[in-house]
Amino acid sequence: xxxxxxxxxxxxxxxxxxxxxxxxxxxxxxxxxxxxxxxxxxxxxxxxxxxxxxxxxxxxxxxxxxxxxxxxxxxxxxxxxxxxxxxxxxxxxxxxxxxxxxxxxxxxxxxxxxxxxxxxxxxxxxxxxxxxxxxxxxxxxxxxxxxxxxxxxxxxxxxxxxxxxxxxxxxxxxxxxxxxxxxxxxxxxxxxxxxxxxxxxxxxxxxxxxxxxxxxxxxxxxxxxxxxxxxxxxxxxxxxxxxxxxxxxxxxxxxxxxxxxxxxxxxxxxxxxxxxxxxxxxxxxxxxxxxxxxxxxxxxxxxxxxxxxxxxxxx
Numbered sequence: 001x002x003x004x005x006x007x008x009x010x011x012x013x014x015x016x017x018x019x020x021x022x023x024x025x026x027x028x029x030x031x032x033x034x035x036x037x038x039x040x041x042x043x044x045x046x047x048x049x050x051x052x053x054x055x056x057x058x059x060x061x062x063x064x065x066x067x068x069x070x071x072x073x074x075x076x077x078x079x080x081x082x083x084x085x086x087x088x089x090x091x092x093x094x095x096x097x098x099x100x101x102x103x104x105x106x107x108x109x110x111x112x113x114x115x116x117x118x119x120x121x122x123x124x125x126x127x128x129x130x131x132x133x134x135x136x137x138x139x140x141x142x143x144x145x146x147x148x149x150x151x152x153x154x155x156x157x158x159x160x161x162x163x164x165x166x167x168x169x170x171x172x173x174x175x176x177x178x179x180x181x182x183x184x185x186x187x188x189x190x191x192x193x194x195x196x197x198x199x200x201x202x203x204x205x206x207x208x209x210x211x212x213x214x215x216x217x218x219x220x221x222x223x224x225x226x227x228x229x230x231x232x233x234x235x236x237x238x239x240x241x242x243x244x245x246x247x248x249x250x251x252x253x254x255x256x257x258x259x260x261x262x263x264x265x266x267x268x269x270x271x272x273x274x275x276x277x278x279x280x281x282x283x284x285x286x287x288x289x290x291x292x293x294x295x296x297x298x299x300x301x302x303x304x305x306x307x308x309x310x311x312x313x314x315x
Contacts, residue, residue: 003160003188003248004090004123006033006271008290009305010261013252013275014039014094014126014164017283019071021080028087030283031290035084036273037077039096039128040117042109044073048213055279057201057210062222063276064199066213069098069131074113078120090123094164096131097139097149106139107148111156118159125159130166130194138166138194143177150185162189162250167196168235169228179236183245190240191250191273192232195219222276226254230267237268237310256280258292265293268310 011034017023019038027035047070054064071077077093084091095113097106104112114125129140129149139145140163153161163182168175182190199220201210209216233251240247251269255261256277264272278285293305302308 001159004034006090008033008286008293009265009271010286010289010293011092011271011273012036012278012283012286013273014128015065015067016275016279024080024084025087026283028084028089031286032089032283033271033286034090034092034123035087036092036126037094038071039069039094039126039131040071040074040077040113041069041096041098041100042074042102042104042113043098043100044076045069045071045098047071051211052213052218054201054210054218055276058224060223060280062220062224063279064201064211064218064220065195066211066218068213069096074116078116081117081120081122085121085123091121092124092126092162093117093120093122094126094128096128106145107152110149111152114153114157114161118157122159124188125153125157125161126164126191127153127161128164128194130164138197140165140178141174143174143181146178146181147185150187154185160188162191163187164191164194164252165232165236167193167228167232169231175235176239179239182247183240183243187247189248189250190236191252192236193225193229193253195221195253195275196225196228221253223254223256223260226260226263229253230263233264233269234267234312241268241310255289258289258296261289261293262296262308265305265308266310266312268312270305270309 048068130138236249248270250271251264252273
């Protein structure tokens with residue numbers, strides 16, 4: 001089964017404004033090309049203690065969060081899928097893991113959730129292997145854990161699955177090991193990247209850290225991480241292209257303007273996701289971004305995004 005058509009090729013990133021039923025329906029009514037749910041876990045989670053989100057830091061360069069995977073639990077999201085599909089766009093269920101007061105191991109939790117969402121009618125799954133909010137160490141930094149999660153899913157699940165990855169900007173060897181594994185596993189798409197982990201900011205008036213969980217450290221998102229995100233997109237795009245692997249790369253990170261989205265497409269992204277800027281602006285952002293992308297394409301003599309994917313040139 002092929003990846004569902006995402007048009008326009010701009011969606012929300014799992015996390016901001018995608019937790020509750022009301023937020024998900026607002027995304028369904030928006031100009032986004034798909035609805036991506038909050039990363040769901042086996043049990044409902046309240047998440048980390050407040051304050052856990054600094055939505056605007058240092059003159060709007062980004063946001064810092066350590067939300068702790070607050071979500072309604074997979075059973076509730078499975079119940080919501082049929083109604084969300086009535087908006088006429090693909091529903092992408094983001095699946096994650098957290099300790100849950102029972103003995104189901106990591107890979108079984110992913111599998112149980114994935115099977116339930118497939119049965120509920122989700123068009124695609126996003127397997128989140130990159131959240132730093134619980135331990136600070138994403139699953140995707142251990143290739144054996146990537147295999148441990150993804151092999152049972154590939155055997156059992158028939159709808160398309162993407163994997164959401166952390167930044168590998170500080171370890172080329174680890175990137176190549178994981179990318180090679182993703183080619184072997186024949187994943188349907190890669191979403192890169194999750195927030196840059198271990199960021200910290202300080203309120204000078206009170207001399208306090210902006211968030212409480214994990215000693216004040218959280219994931220950095222927003223315009224500040226755009227160059228890192230572009231690097232991750234281009235690295236995956238080139239790796240797959242050079243090995244003849246037809247694995248689409250979806251860009252995530254730093255998109256606040258149409259030009260930011262265009263940069264992702266030029267770097268190799270075939271679709272993009274928006275997080276921090278959605279938090280700032282609300283669901284109306286999708287129409288603004290896509291309208292700006294279309295104008296950029298016309299002004300530069302292109303008729304579609306597909307014409308520019310991966311066409312960035314060396315300096």
